[in-house]
Structures are given as structure tokens and as C-alpha cells.
Amino acid sequence: MSETRPYLHLWGKANKDEFGKLTWHPLVYHMLDVAAVAWIWLEADKQLRRIFTDLFGWNEYSLQTFGLATALHDIGKASLGFQNKIPEIAKEANIQYSGAFNKHFDHGAFGGEWILNRMETEYPNKEGILFNETFQNLWKSSCWHHGSLILNYENYSKDSYNEPKFNPNQGLEISQNRIHYFRSEIIKYVLDAITDYKAEIKTIEKISASDLRFFAGFVSVCDWVGSDSSHFTYCNISLDPKVYFHNAKEKAKEALSEFDLISKIQKPFMRFQELFPEIKTPRPLQKTIESINFTGKPYLLIIEAPTGEGKTESALFAHSKGYNKGFFFGLPTQGSANQISNRVNRFLIHNLKVNQKAILAHGTAWLNREVKEDGKYGSSKNNIENTAESELSEWFFSKKRTLLAPYGVGTIDQAMLAALNVKHGFVKLFGLSGKTLIIDEVHAYDSFMLPIIERLLEWCASLRANVILLSATLPSSMKERLLCAYSTKKLIFQRDKYPLISYIEKDSENLLEHSNIQTRKEEIISIQFATHEKGNISEIANKILESIQNEGNVLWICNTIQKAQQVYSYLKDYKTQTSDTFYLKLFHSRFKFKDRKSIEQEIESLFGPENSNEKRSRPKRGILIATQVAEQSLDIDFDYLVTDIAPIDLLLQRLGRIHRHNRINRASRFSEPSVLILIPASLEEFKSFSSMYYEFTIAKTLAALSETPKIRLPQMYRNFVEEVYSTKIPKKESFKLGEIDLSIQVKDWNNLYDKLEKSQEELDTKGSKGRIPSVKTNIEDILQDTLLSEEDNAYFVAKTRDGDSTLQLIPVHSNENKYLLDDTLQLTEKIPEKLSLQLQKFLAENTISVSSPRSFVRNILKSPTFLANGSTLTKWQNKLNKIGPLKGKYFILLDQDRTISHSFGKNEYHIQYDTEFGLRIQTHQVN
Template identity: 30%
Template sequence: RTHKTDWTHSLVFHLIDVAQVVLALWDRALPDSTRGYFVRTLQMDQESARKWLGFIAALHDLGKACPPFQGSYPPGRQALASALSFPDTGNVRTPHGWVSAYALRELLPRRLGMARSVARQIAYAVGGHHGVFPSAHALNELGPARRGGQDWEAVRRDLFEALAELFGVRDLPPWPSDTADTPAFWTLLAGLVCFADWIGSIEEYFFRLDAPDLPAYAGRAYNQAVAALEQLDWTGYTPPTGVPDFSSLFGFSPRPLQEEAIKLAPRLTTPALVIVEAPTGEGKTEAALFLADAWLHRARQRGIYVAMPTQATSNQMLGRVRRYLEHRFTRGDANLLLLHGNAAWAKERDEVRLSAIDEEGESTVVAQSWFEVNKKRGLLAPFAVGTVDQALLSVLQTKHFFVRLFGLSHKTVIFDEVHAYDTYMSTLLQHLLRWLAAMETTVILLSATLPSQTRRELVKAYTGRNSADLQAGQNLDSSMPYPAITWATAEGEEVVPLETSSTSARTLALEWHASPPESWLPQLREALDDDGCVAIICNTVARAQELYGLLENEHLVPDEDLILFHARFPFAWRQEIEEQVLRRFGPDTPDRPKRAIVVATQVIEQSL
């Protein structure tokens, strides 16, 4: 590997670099839940699993020992030309990860006696570390000119043997053959290797290292890997200990729904799906955070991701999660990110970043830039709030989808406003639930209400079974109580009926009016004679703009109290409008006007 200037980094050293990052992650960063998953799947002790994973990660770039890659650096090609052939491959692209996969399909069975079914899965997992898994067809299309002839095969074999000796894999328990049919495991392995490769490729940490032999180099590379993880804040987080008091965690006494969550928390000792259905204002978010906190300290999980339906709701939720983390963590080890397409311009994100620059050193919540530079890395951070698409991308055919899944694994993922999902999003959510269940990730779904069919489908997606009679004597159908908490684990399901607080008791009057404004403007004018605030929700932006223009001419309220709110405003303008609406119409606001009209699209109910 070459630097922009005049020096190179040996391939075998880079392979060791990435392996040492995996070992450092195992020792310093991966929580008990993740390490335990690998140990159980590999059916061996922790130290053996650690060494096997480090060895497999080292093999990821074995394919760089091929003519196209080595020939791309003229001085290197000149130095190697006397011993190795460089056939003309034309302009045909040869991804080195594919050459790695091609080589490992044979090297692992022949040199280590590994089952071919397992060797293929390892080959595909590490061969896709640049974002896309190679297909069998693509590997078979790699002719001798692209992968190199017997001379290059000998080089790759020598590298393989040097690494096998360094990690002592022949003295370890054999890799079990029944892992071949565990897709979740291979996905997590691919995410771990890819992440380690990103760290191991940071030039300032590794590229000037040298040593007289490979064992000595491995020791130096391990120290650099630990230093890199510490500076990137991957070693600061440890799961909290002890069960917190709800009031001290959130600053207020629990409501009826939250009381039930407090009772439920000690019962959920394994990964679970929890569905909370209750009206707005009952405290679903704090109940979810309390349950997630219980899993953090009991299951030693990696963190929490809160998935919101829109960017605006993500921005608002960031502050609530930040306050929870500030109460829960006493040191600066809670790394909180905001993840969505416009996160870089969100004021709420800047507040988290600025709070980390605390003259008194009292801030416990920080936003680390390395995780934010590349949007694919965000879910690797222990704590994040963002849009739901950031999670759903992990089950779409996108580059590095397996890194996103690795980031979500062994966490608690909270999906808010699930009732707002359309058919497409609901289908993706069910697909994601299957993966998260396989990766021992707890999921909490928050919703005002859910159709009985949707509820059944969500439980089936997570548990893999049709819902049987519940312990409470209920089925997941229309006869269920409301509000309620439904939870499901590998062992079964149960429904917990909830009481509602007095704040949810209200009377709504519904009246039908024809669409033309002339049919309802007189009633609106009459209602505003006694003052009041009005929200007009339209199905399209064009309709909202039309009604806003009409109401401007009617002069029903002062000009500054007539507000147009939709999603097509430039981001900065929309953010200002959101802040204005929240400031003037939010709960307990002192600035609520006597008379005002907000003309909006559905963004007002999904974003605020």
C-alpha cells in the first residue's frame, strides 16, 4: 500500500493491522452481549473465538497479492517483475476483495481442513469488505490473468501460512461446520471485518510502523489499534450498572403507562419485541427509554438507536435522549449522534457538540466526528437518534448494509410513530425485525394504535411464529385492550392492559364539511370571534398553498399569526417554521397567541 508521498506499507503488515483492530475491539470495546454471541455461535472459549476472528479479519486483503493490484503501483511492479508475472488484463476491473474470496474458498479447506460450506461463507463475508458481497459467478469469472497464475497463488499461500502461524489457529478448536447456515452470524462477521478495516487503514496510526519480525510487529500494531480506538472514542462506553430510579432518570414521577414499564423491565431477561400502544402524551418515549436502559445493564448491550419518522421529530427527540444520557452517565462516555440527511445543519446537533466542549469538563454526552464523517458509520456509535430510513437501509441492497446491521446488533432499537408507516415501510420493518431478532437485538415499537393484522404480522416477523393464545387470555386481534403493552420473546407473548392518565381524557367533536372553502369559512370566522388557534391540515402542498393565499385575503387573524407549514420549504426555512410552531403552540408555552391559524400538510402531525 502506498502513501501519497514516497513510502509504502507492506501488505502483510496491513493484514496484521486489521487483525489487531479486531483483537483490540474484542478486548476494549465489544460488550459482553456481542462477545457472547460469537462465542456461542463458534462453540468455543472466548480466547479461541477472539483469535479465530482476528485471523479471519487478517485474510480480508489476501487478494491484494494479484497482478492488477500490485501492478497499479509502477515502482512495486518493477521490483516484483523479476519473480512474478504481470499478464495484460486490459481495462477489466478486478476487485481485490473478490480475489481474496476466490483464494479463501480453497485455502481454508486445503490448509486447515475447514468444511467447504463454511469456507465459502467466510470467503464471501471477508471478500465483501468494500461494501458488496461477491457472487459465485463473479469469482468463477476471475481468470488466471486477473487473479494471477501459480506464482501468485504461492504468494497468497505463503501469506496465509504466515498468518495461520502468527495466530496459532491450528492449535485452536476447529471452526464448527454447522455455522454455514447462520446468515446473521456471517452478516455480523462481515460488519466487524469491514469496520476493523476502516480503522486499520487510518494512515496516521499504522502506516509508519515497522518491526524485525511478524510477532513483534503484531504487538506494536495492537498498541496502535488500542490508541486508535481510544482516540475515536470506541473504548469509552461501558454498559451502565444498577437499576435507576425512574424519577431521578427523567425528573418526574411515572405515569400509569410508565409504572407498567417499570414492572415489566425485570421480567424481560432476553431479547424481546415490545409494542406500546397508547395515546399521545402518556409518556411512551420515557417508558421505552427506561426499558432500553434495563437491557443495557442487564444484557450488557451496545447502546440504543431511536428511529423517528421524520427529520423534525428526530431533531426534537435528540434533546430528550440527551437529557436521559446526562442523568444516566457520570463520565463523558455517552456518544450521541443525530442521523439523517440534514443532520449537519440541525441546531440540535450543534448543541450536543457544543456541550462536549465544556470548560468545567462536566459534559457526559458527546458527538464524535469520526462516526459522523461517513454516513455509513453512524449506527456504529453507542447512542443515536435519527430517521427510520437509516435503520431500514440495513435490509436493502445498499453498499455496506451489513455494517449498518452490525451497528444495530445487540442494541435496543426504538421505532416511534409506527402507525404512520405506509405499506412499503411496514414491509421493510417486518424484514428488519427478522434480522434484528436473529442478532439478539431488542426492539420497542411505539404507536398511537395499530390494526390487529399489523400487530400480528410484527410479532410473527420478530418471533417467527404465528401468535398463539396469550398468557392474559387475549389474542393479538381486535379484542385486545387499549391502551396496552404487548411483548413477545422466544418463549411466548403477553399483553399488559394499561390505565390512561387524566390528560388523555378529552371530548372531540367531528363535523363533515364539503371540500370548497366556502362551505366552512363562515364557521371558521364565527369560531375565531371568541379567539382560538386553528390547524388546517391538507393532503398536498399545492392545496395548503392555495388555502393560505385565500386566508391571507380574509384577514381572520393578524398577518404574523397566519403560518404556512409544509415540507417543501428550504431546510433552513422549514427549521425556523418548526421552531416557531413549537414555541408558540407547544405544551405550556407562554407565547401562545390569542388567535392564530396554521395551514399545513401532514408534516404537522408527523413532525411535531
């Protein structure tokens, strides 16, 4: 039996087969597998190569340079610390080292430490690409491939383990010298496989800190793909370096094709009706996009226009006018992302004709995935060195893939995380490169999120990503910051025109603006005002009931779930007492995922747009009670609106839900659009009406509304938004809103503004804290920004997604000592070792997202384990904590009546769930 080649002694991947027998893949082959993915991807993907060319330059040796830097990403595994994770393999290679047994060892960090501090000693010949400073920076960044920038390469072990150094005074009988020998042979094998010794490799002339982040993201994905054992099967046969690398490249072609990572170049559409033949008459907004000359350079496009003017189609058309890798469509909420994903998928299949759907990405989007549950992507219980494999699994089953897929739709937090110091943030940056990032409702993001979006836009420009921002009501102060973030210049722009399209290319100082755009229709909306005491809505409710006595459908939007539930309860009692049959529904965010989805579908089926193929069974009389979930993206139309006061931009969004569609069956009483706005009668009552909004903004909204009995749209959009969101303090101290006289003294105005300014400054500072450095950061400073801690990471993720901390609860009720979920599943003592995909989906579909009351959420997040309150449920909770898609979801145990009470300090919370009201949380003070 021939002796094993030196380069085959070290393992890179290992597993146990179904019989428990250890199998493993040599480190050098795994390194070449990953290099093959990089090589083929760059060779086959013209869009990706264009980005590499822009960032690094390109010459005849570039594939060798990037392939080599990618291959060497795992050089840290050629160490005693890593190899002794499997003692039997280490023993066979005669590199056993007891000091490394059961020690924490970060092979990525050690790889960087070896390059910095050890390579020069071990390699006396300082010539060649390995000692080129620019190449070494690229090589070190490849060592970040498990998600984190490494601040201190010497901290490769938390257990004070020190990797022994090569001793030139001794031979191969000592472990550290033998591992040095194997490492040298592996590097030589990799060089022989990838490089051409007939000529000196010309490496990259210069490299920036931003280039390194991009490359780290690229290598991470190559590592995930190269770790897929279904394509890169384990092999222990000695092969010629170039033969193995050739074979690996053939496997890489298959893997990249299956994972759909190679960009498919779509032909540009120059005319709107080419792309949307079903739209017989494009709207003026869409024709204006058609007139813009997209030169192929990265650009920022801002479309400001009223609801219903075709902004979504305009953005998709703008994207389709150029060559790029795809797009990600980011929205403020999960509900709006779900809604827009249906439209985007129809566009991809019927208009763009790419025959693939967009990946949907947000907290519950994985429920819609179409990946087979065949064990291929599941984490293996037998896997020994499973970091990359488990990351591959997570990538396909979670949100990591979203920005890598050609087309994605999701909550904007998925893109914003690319600009934060979070694990694998640079993978998201890489995923955005060369794509179009579309951000809808951009005005909806607060002072916390704005600095993160600014940093994101700066990086998008550097990575050849186009950005399209959509808004009906974008304040000029916010627009100024967004323009500056992408262009890096302070630009002068029109502040009074509306609708308005603004376009600027990267590195240009020429901002192109298109105004004088006609809108679909002009509306005059009558305003009425009313007020009520806290908790007493009977008078308002009776007035609404009277208005639909014969016909009509009303949308009533409340600012809090508690108030919406109270209004619904009153109207439900009325129906019961009078045997009335009008349609009544409650809709808010505190339903189980499956129940909320069902309600959304029901509402859209009843109140959505009419079309020739399907007649709506619209109720003759009906009331939908909703919260802010009805503001955005739901394409629904009502006759009349009742709404709590809200900031002017959100108020205008709500107005877009009445008289939205042209209908011949509109109730005659509601032939003209009209709204009833519920407002506080005094400054002291602001909190009971709109505690979630800044009081200064609400006060200025009321001041603006007091100036006119009717709202004329779109003429008044711009003036309303600019007036409300300017820092100017009104001089008037009294306002008349219908029959209500509201008084706000000068000192009160000043106090409200001071509170607003202080809060926004704090949020801006917090948002800035977690950002990655500017594109312009020096390489020497790139590691100065610490990765967010797990606690900070969770905080930023929650804030970027929902604007506040959010709790995910799974209600379980007890009945005769049984734990039941949704009456159909019993959680028993025997917990499956691996939860099936069906069971994971079932658990997730029964999850409720809870962000209020805030005191309840804060207390639960501090001590969530009490919710399980039982050994069986506690075991199930521990199981959930280990499963990626279910991590962060908590069981809450209810009694057989689906209720429970919990006390925190002076507050007692009474909790109840049913499919009609959703989750009810009532707070009581206890002595």
C-alpha cells in the same frame, strides 16, 4: 543495504505525500492492523463478545480464529491484478504484468476465487485451519468487506482479465509464481503473528448464513478503522510477526477508543424515578413497564397508548432496564427525528449520564455533525488505493456510522436498509446487533415497508437486538405480523384492550400482556363537518376568521401543499385588505432545509408547552396552516383544529395537537376540544380531498365517524382503528355527517376494496423483492439474492424513507449573468477542487425536498441535468455528483424573480420559491 523481506514486497495501502512522493504500507502489515482491531474489539467489548458467543460459540482459540479470518480479508490483494495498479511498486518487486495494467480488478472477489479454486493447488499440505470448511466460509465472508455479497467469485474483473495461475513447472522468474511466493510468505507471517502453533486451533463447529452476514459487517468496520493512517502509520521496516502484531493492537486500542466503538456497560435502572427523578409521579403506563421482569434475553415490546401518555420515556426506561450496546430510535420523518433527537440528547446527558449525544441520521442530519474539518476524514486527492479510506470518510460524514454509534436517532429507513440487499446492508445489521431498536409511530408504515420491517425484526431477534414498537393506533392485522416476525410464531393476543403493553422474549411462546392501564386524561371531542368545492375555501376560511375574532389559535391541516398554499394566500390577502394583525404562518415540507428549521423553531417557541422557567409569547389570535408535517412529534398545542379528512389513525394523531397541554390561558370560546373535518360531499370528490390515501380507508373512516357526534378518547381508539382497518365491508349505503349526506353503494364499496387489496398486494410484493434472505437460509443459498441494482437501490431507499420518490432541489437564480444561491453565494466558473465543509453545509441547507406533484418528480428524475441549463451550473452539478452528502441533489435555475417554467409532454410546470410560501409548483395543461 539488506534485501527486502519477501512479505514486505506487496503493498496494501498507498498515498502520495504533499511533495508528490509515493508512500505505501505493506499488505501484510495492513492485514495485521485490521486483525488487531478485531482482536482488541472482541477482547475489550463484553457485549460484542457475548453476541459472538451466542452465534459462534467461544473457546480459548476464538480470538485467534476471528483475528485470522479478519486478517485474511485482503488476501485478494496478493495478486498481479491488484499489485499492478501501481506499476512502479510491481516493477520493484519484479511482478510487473502488462496484462493487468489499467484493468478493473475486484480484490475481494478474487480473494474468494483463490480460496475456492486455487489454494488447494498452491498448498499441497491440506492440514490446518486454512482448510477447515467452516473457517473457509468465515474467511470468504470477510472478502465481502467492501459492501457486497459476492455472487460469483470468478467475476473479479469486468475487463475479461484473468489472473495467471501458479505454474509448478517453472520457477520464480515468472510473475505468477513470484506473486505465489510472496502470497505464501504473507500467509505464513500472518499465521506466525496471530496463531499459536503449540496447539491445534479449534475452529468453529458450525456456522449459519446469518452468522456470515454478521461477520462480514464486523470485518468491514474493522477494515475501515484499520485503514485510518493517523493511527496505523505506514511502516516498511521488517519486524518480527508477533512484535508487529503487538504494536498494532496498541494502536487498535487508541483507534477504537477515539471512534467510540467499544460498548460501555451502563448500570441497569430498575425503578422509573431512578432514571427520571424529574417526573415526580410516573404515569400508569410507565409504572407498568417498571413491573415487567426483563431477564436479559432479547425481547419484543409493543406499547399501544394514546398520544401524551409518555411512550417515549417508557421506551427509554425499558431500554435502560437491561445491559445492551445502546439504541437506535427510528421515526417516520426527518422532522419527527429532529424533534425527538433533542429529547433523547437531554435524556442521555441528564438521565442516563453517558455524557454523549445521539448521532442524528437522515438525509440532512449530517448538517448537525461535530466532526472537525481537519482533513483527517476527508478523501485525499493523492490517495491511490482509497477504497477503505474513502469508506471511512463516508462513514463519519454520512449515515453509515449511525447504527454503529452507541446511540442514534433518525428516520427508520436507516434501520430498514439493514434488511435490504443494498451495499453495506450487513454493516447496518452488525450495527444493530445487541442494541435496542425503538420504532415510533409503527402504524405509519405502509404495505411496501411492512415486509421489510418484518424481515428486520426477524434478524434483530437473531442478533440479540431488542425491539420496542410504539403506536397510538396499531391495527391488530399489522400487530399479528410484527409479533410473528420477531417470535417466529403465530401468537394469540388481546384485540380489544387499550392501552395495552405486549412483551415476548426470543424463543419464548409466552406473550405477556398488560392492560387496564389508566390514561392521563379522558377527552370528549366535538366533531363538525363541512365541505367545499375544489379550489374554493373562502367560506371555510371566513368561518375560521370569525371564530378567532376576539381570541384563539387555530391549526388548519391540509392534505396537500398546494391546498395549504392556497389557504395561506387567501388569509394573507384578507390580512392585507383589512389590516388585521393576527398571527399567520405556513408550514410544509417544501421549504429549504434552513427555512423549514427556522419555522419549526418559531412554531414550537410560540405553541409549545408552558414551563416554569419560560413563559410562552403565545399569540392572542393566530392560524397555522400546515400539512402532515404537523401530525407527528411536534409538541404544539392549539385551541381548535380544522383538518382535511384522513385515515382514522392519522386523524387521531392530528387531534393530539389540540388541548394537548394544561393551560390556564385557554381562549374561553375554545374551553372544550373541537374539530372541523373537511370532507367530500360525494364519492366522485374523494380525490380532491384525499388523493394520497386509499379511498376505501377514507370511506370507512367516514362511515365510522358518522356513528357518533363526539369522539371519546381513549375509549374509542381501539374500536375506531379496528373498524376502519378490518377487511369487513360496511352494509350501510348512506351516511349522515353533520349536514352532509354521503352515499356509497355496495358495488362502490366492493370496487374500493378491490383497488385497495390489489394495491397493497403489489406493494407487499415490491417490498419483499429487495429483502435479504431469512435468518434460516442455508449457506448454499445465501448468494442467490442479488444485490439491488443502482436504480432499484435508489427506489428502495426513497420508498423506505418517504413512502414515495423524493427529489432534492437547490434553487439558484440568475441575475446579470451571475448564478446566485440565497443572494449570498455566487457560483463562479472556478470550482474549488475540494469543497469546504462550510460550503457543503451551505448547499445542503439550501436544499428543498420535493415529493409532489408526482408527475413533476418523475419527469425530473428521468432527466435532472436540464435543470442546470448552463455550462457553469452544469460543472457545479458534476461536482455535487461526486460528493457523498451532496450526491442526488440537483440545481434548479430560476430567473431573477425566483421563477421558471418547464414543460414535459402535455404538462407545463410554473415554479417559484420564496421564504413565505416555500416552493410553489403550479401545473398547467398545454395543447
